[in-house]
Amino acid sequence: xxxxxxxxxxxxxxxxxxxxxxRISSSHVQSSPHYTTTRRxxxxxxxxxxxxxxxxxxxxIGFSGEGRxxxxxxxxxxxxxxxxxxxxxxxxxxxxxxxxxxDYRLEQNLRSLFHDSLLTDPKARKVIIIENPLLPLHIKEAxxxxxxxxxxxxxxxxASSHLLSLFAVGRITGLVLDCGFLESxxxxxxxxRPLFSNLRTTPLAGQRFLSHLRSLLLLFxxxxxxxxxxxANLPQSSRSMRVPPEILTNEVLEEIKTRCCFVGESLVSGFxxxxxxxxxxxxxxxxxxxxxxxxxxxxxxxxxFSFAGRESGVSSQxxxxxxxxxxxxxxxxxxxxVSENRLQILADMYMRHSTTTDLRLRxxxxxxxxxxxxLGFGTLIIPGWIRERTAEVLxxxxxxxxxxxxxxxxxxxxKVPVDLRKTLASSILVVGGTSMLxxxxxxxxxxxxxxxxxxxxxxxxxxxxRPAPPQYDRYSTLRPLIPYFAILNNxxxxxxxxxxxxxxxxxxxxxxxxTMAWIGGSLAGALKTGGAEVSRExxxxxxxxxxxxxxxxxxxxxxxxxxxxxxTLQLPIPRNVLPDWTRIPLSVGAPSVGIxxxxxxxxxxxxxxxxxxxxxxxxxxxxxx
Numbered sequence: 001x002x003x004x005x006x007x008x009x010x011x012x013x014x015x016x017x018x019x020x021x022x023r024i025s026s027s028h029v030q031s032s033p034h035y036t037t038t039r040r041x042x043x044x045x046x047x048x049x050x051x052x053x054x055x056x057x058x059x060x061i062g063f064s065g066e067g068r069x070x071x072x073x074x075x076x077x078x079x080x081x082x083x084x085x086x087x088x089x090x091x092x093x094x095x096x097x098x099x100x101x102x103d104y105r106l107e108q109n110l111r112s113l114f115h116d117s118l119l120t121d122p123k124a125r126k127v128i129i130i131e132n133p134l135l136p137l138h139i140k141e142a143x144x145x146x147x148x149x150x151x152x153x154x155x156x157x158x159a160s161s162h163l164l165s166l167f168a169v170g171r172i173t174g175l176v177l178d179c180g181f182l183e184s185x186x187x188x189x190x191x192x193r194p195l196f197s198n199l200r201t202t203p204l205a206g207q208r209f210l211s212h213l214r215s216l217l218l219l220f221x222x223x224x225x226x227x228x229x230x231x232a233n234l235p236q237s238s239r240s241m242r243v244p245p246e247i248l249t250n251e252v253l254e255e256i257k258t259r260c261c262f263v264g265e266s267l268v269s270g271f272x273x274x275x276x277x278x279x280x281x282x283x284x285x286x287x288x289x290x291x292x293x294x295x296x297x298x299x300x301x302x303x304x305f306s307f308a309g310r311e312s313g314v315s316s317q318x319x320x321x322x323x324x325x326x327x328x329x330x331x332x333x334x335x336x337x338v339s340e341n342r343l344q345i346l347a348d349m350y351m352r353h354s355t356t357t358d359l360r361l362r363x364x365x366x367x368x369x370x371x372x373x374x375l376g377f378g379t380l381i382i383p384g385w386i387r388e389r390t391a392e393v394l395x396x397x398x399x400x401x402x403x404x405x406x407x408x409x410x411x412x413x414x415k416v417p418v419d420l421r422k423t424l425a426s427s428i429l430v431v432g433g434t435s436m437l438x439x440x441x442x443x444x445x446x447x448x449x450x451x452x453x454x455x456x457x458x459x460x461x462x463x464x465x466r467p468a469p470p471q472y473d474r475y476s477t478l479r480p481l482i483p484y485f486a487i488l489n490n491x492x493x494x495x496x497x498x499x500x501x502x503x504x505x506x507x508x509x510x511x512x513x514x515t516m517a518w519i520g521g522s523l524a525g526a527l528k529t530g531g532a533e534v535s536r537e538x539x540x541x542x543x544x545x546x547x548x549x550x551x552x553x554x555x556x557x558x559x560x561x562x563x564x565x566x567x568t569l570q571l572p573i574p575r576n577v578l579p580d581w582t583r584i585p586l587s588v589g590a591p592s593v594g595i596x597x598x599x600x601x602x603x604x605x606x607x608x609x610x611x612x613x614x615x616x617x618x619x620x621x622x623x624x625x
Contacts, residue, residue, distance in 0.1 A: 049525040050118065050153075053130040053161070053518045054143065056082040057181040057206070058433060060518045061113050064128065064525025069518050071117045075109055080250040084139060086182055086203065099138065106139075107146045114151065122151040128531065130161045130521045132178065133187060133199060133581070140578055148539045158579050159531035160194055162187040164520030165431045169488055169508040174427035177409060177444075178517075179394075179434040181206040184405055186412045188424050196581045198415040200408040203401075204394050206434040210253045212393040213261070213386070217243050220347055222381040226365055246366035247380060256382060260359050263439035264388040266395075266446055267353055347385065356384030391437060395447050406447040410475055426484045426500045433514040441490045452479055489513065532579040542577045 053060040055075065062069040075083045083105055089095050114122045127147055131140060140158070147153045162176040162185070172192040178185045184205045188195045221243040362377040397404045403411065409428065413421050430441050452475050460468060483497035486505035493505035511519055524531065 049126045049128050049157075050114075050120070050122075051128045051130070051518060051521040051525055052113070053521065055180060055433075056084055058514075059109065059113075060515060061117060062518065062522065063118070064522045066522055067519065069515060072515075073117075075105070078251065080254050082181060082207070084136065088136075099142070102139070103142050103146070106142055107150060110143075110146055110151060122147075122153050125153060126155045126157070126533075127153050128157045128159055128521050128525050130164060130517050131158050132161050132180070132185065133194070133196060134183065134185060134201060137578075137580055137582075140580070144534065144539065144578055148536050153536070155533050155535045157531040157533040159521055159524060160187075161431075161517040163189055163192065163194055164518075164524060165429055165516045166192075166520070167523055168511060168516045168520035169429060171427065171429075171488070173423060174429050174488065175409065175412060175424040176429045176431065177405065177435075179205055179405065179430065179432035179440075181433065184394075184408065184432070184434075186408045188412055188416050188420070190420055190424075194581075195416065198412055200403075200412045200415075202403050202405070202408050204396075204404065205432075206257075208393055209390060209434060210250075210257060213253055213257065213390045214248050216386045216390060217248060217256075217380075217382065218245065219343060220383055220386060223247060223363075224379040224381065226376045226378050243380065244366050244368075246368065247363050247378070252361070252363055252380070256361065257437075260361070260382055260387050261390055261437060262388060263391040263437050263443045264354070264356075265439075265443065266450065267349075350385035350389045351383075354385040354388050356388045358382060358384050359387065391440070391443075394434070395443065404447070404451075405444055406451045409448060410451060410478060413478055413481070414475075421478070421481060422484050422500070425478075425481045426486045426498075426504050428485070428487045429508065429516075430487060430489060431513045431516045435513045441487055442492050442494075445485065445487050445490060445494070448485055449482060451475065452482055489516075534577055534579075538577055 049064040051062055051064050051069075053069075057075060057080070058072060059075045060069040060072050062071070074080050084102060089098060114120055114125075129140075129143060144156055147156050162178060165176055165178070166172060166174050166189055173190050175186065175188050178187075182205060183201050183203050186200045188198050222240050223243045225239040225241070227239075359382045361380045361382060363380045365378045395404050395406065397407055413425060416424060430444065435441065435444075455473075462469065484501050486493065486496065486501035488504055488506070488508035489511075490506050496502035496505055
């Protein structure tokens with residue numbers, strides 16, 4: 001007699017489970033090291049876009065949907081020279097020559113990008129270019145012309161680097177500071193709309209840092225020549241000398257900046273510490289016959305007398321040994337010897353308050369000093385206080401056109417509407433390669449708070465017997481925002497003074513500030529929101545030569561005369577199909593809820609279209625194209 005199987009007494013006792021089977025590793029192709037899924041993309045499909053972040057010094061390239069760039073390289077080659085600068089020659093012949101060389105270098109980099117780095121066919125890949133708001137228009141047109149006409153890509157999208165950096169941290173509102181190589185740019189963004197009319201910029205960036213580092217090493221660095229074989233070898237003390245200018249090439253300066261330098265704390269509190277047994281800066285000044293600035297702000301004293309960063313180049317334009325650190329004295333009639341003495345006093349201050357050790361770097365001996373019997377490399381001794389205090393040039397306030405990093409952030413806050421200041425002050429994001437210096441972001445926040453909290457300086461009376469004019473308090477309206485200042489990617493945020501600052505300070509993902517814009521572009525490309533897209537058909541339709549052949553009756557028009565003049569000077573004729581917020585007039589405002597946008601403007605959220613530039617915030621969500 002057979003017995004029936006027992007029925008489970010309760011539902012909980014019956015737990016059927018699917019047997020687990022192990023996948024065979026060779027059954028599928030791993031798509032990417034950043035994905036655990038089996039989706040075929042990047043090298044195995046054409047759905048992902050090419051994301052290019054073209055900087056004046058460094059380019060970052062890769063596929064959309066990935067967590068980091070495939071390759072990061074110097075655009076100018078191993079010499080570490082920038083592709084373009086802040087100035088263009090006024091002479092037409094020199095400008096044509098410069099643009100011809102720029103086109104050649106851009107084409108060389110773009111071809112190497114597709115064929116050597118990414119190993120993909122450009123004809124089947126859409127491209128996203130991450131552009132700075134102040135990217136020169138002729139460079140943008142050169143990039144589009146090479147991509148469309150030489151590489152034949154299907155479309156090119158232009159996206160704002162500041163907005164993409166916010167996307168990378170999961171936000172659409174914030175105040176973004178991009179501290180790059182040529183300049184530092186601050187752009188407020190509200191509801192994914194860049195407020196371009198409130199943009200602020202300063203040339204205090206990586207190039208000024210390298211120029212200042214070079215000048216300090218020429219004055220206070222030490223170079224030890226290589227040894228020689230045989231009994232004629234001299235001790236190190238006999239081989240030490242001042243640093244030859246030929247030693248400090250762009251490559252050496254970049255290596256010193258990235259591997260040796262960092263940002264120290266402000267010295268304002270260090271000079272006023274009680275119980276300091278050493279001589280104060282006022283004592284040092286009193287013992288000399290030099291009129292030093294007040295010691296309350298030593299950073300200001302350095303900017304007062306050191307103007308080494310005025311030159312546009314770093315080392316290629318200063319090859320002579322007669323290098324002058326004081327290139328632009330602020331007061332006429334001051335001698336270089338007096339200025340060097342002032343810098344020596346500043347060096348003594350920094351040395352007395354610095355515990356950073358000196359570093360030794362192996363460098364190739366200059367060709368003028370190299371001999372056939374010398375052995376090995378020379379040694380460059382970098383003083384510790386130079387490693388710590390070179391970045392002071394970024395936090396100093398220069399003239400009207402060269403505000404410090406803290407000043408341009410506060411000036412941008414003064415320009416935005418009053419009801420947005422608290423929101424933007426609590427959502428500051430710092431990106432860019434120069435901001436990767438250790439201690440940069442905490443020092444920036446300290447400088448912002450110090451610039452607001454400092455009382456205005458008293459003004460002397462203009463005439464005897466008249467009362468003194470009222471004090472000008474520049475940031476008086478921003479002083480109530482002190483408890484709300486917070487930097488999203490601050491690695492060591494201070495104790496927050498408000499709940500809003502507590503919820504924002506240090507809450508951004510731990511992405512590198514230099515790659516944050518590229519990561520945002522990768523995210524936008526994966527979501528198919530690449531910004532204002534220009535197709536190859538639209539680019540070909542805007543060809544001036546085709547328009548000229550199609551309409552012969554416009555031969556006497558001003559547009560035709562400009563084209564003829566450009567063709568005579570051998571300059572490329574611009575095509576007005578690329579998005580450019582500086583060329584299109586501002587619109588009245590953003591469209592309201594339920595009202596479709598006009599046909600004349602675009603509402604692209606990623607590219608920061610001209611139709612929404614500088615508009616007042618509205619409740620409508622931006623449309624991603």
